[in-house]
Amino acid sequence: MTADPLLTLFLPISLGIIMLGLGLSLTVADFARIVRYPKPVLIGLVCQIILLPIACFFITVGFALESALAVGMLLLAASPGGTTANLYSHLAHGDVALNITLTAVNSVIAILTMPLIVNLALMYFMGEGQAIPLQFGKVLQVFVIVLGPVAIGMLVRRQLPQVAATLQKPVKILSALLLVVIIALAVYKDWQTFVIYAPVVGMAALCFNLVSLAVGYWVPRLLQLSKPQSIAIGMEIGIHNGTLAIALAMSPMLLNNKTMAMPAAIYGLVMFFTAGIFGWWVSRGAAKAAPERAVV
Structure with missing residues (x-):
């Protein structure tokens, strides 16, 4: 597959802007909370990193998806939570501080877990010879694309808080627009696959x-976390960073496979509606649950 200049330039730049917006909302304290309040953070990370890929694997096998689509599903499952989770969590009376902490920590961990999970998926669904060696250069590329802009955003917030405050809103709006463009681009680039597989991949x-x-909601509840914390974790792992999954799938420097981007593109459309319904459902009686809010 030849490298498309549009993808080579547009995807990394778009993802960089989105991750910069994430960085503008983070501080070092967001990472430090895992030491001060480890239980909710660890429960959220276990759900995100271990339980979801396992569940996604069985769903993918159950739907008998074509191999590239199956790998795309696992790539989506391995992606960290999206920044939109913070907004949904806020509207549903969740613990937004926990959302921010999970997004920050899992974005770092995903640099290592995503290549591992994707390689296991490639070997299982596409054969032994399809695995991509975990070369330092490839991991470094993902690190730079994902965490470089986050670090810049955090630095701007630390050194120039007024500038960061001014930039947050326009960057969020631009990020939302770029997300729509990236999803549309993924569908356009592989329209034939979308038409053929959309019903199955959509389900x-x-x-x-x-x-x-x-x-994300019931495991924390069963483990005695508060309702706001459970809402936060539910939103965090229910709203994946589909933009990251699409960018990694379509990037000529990485997976370079348009079909693998399809599950994330469709998921990106579905999750906004389901997360809204979920938020309405769990936020019913939020006033009664207010006393059990815990600061994370």
């Missing part, structure tokens, strides 16, 4: 989204 993506929200 698989919907199923995975509902499982993600359910696991």
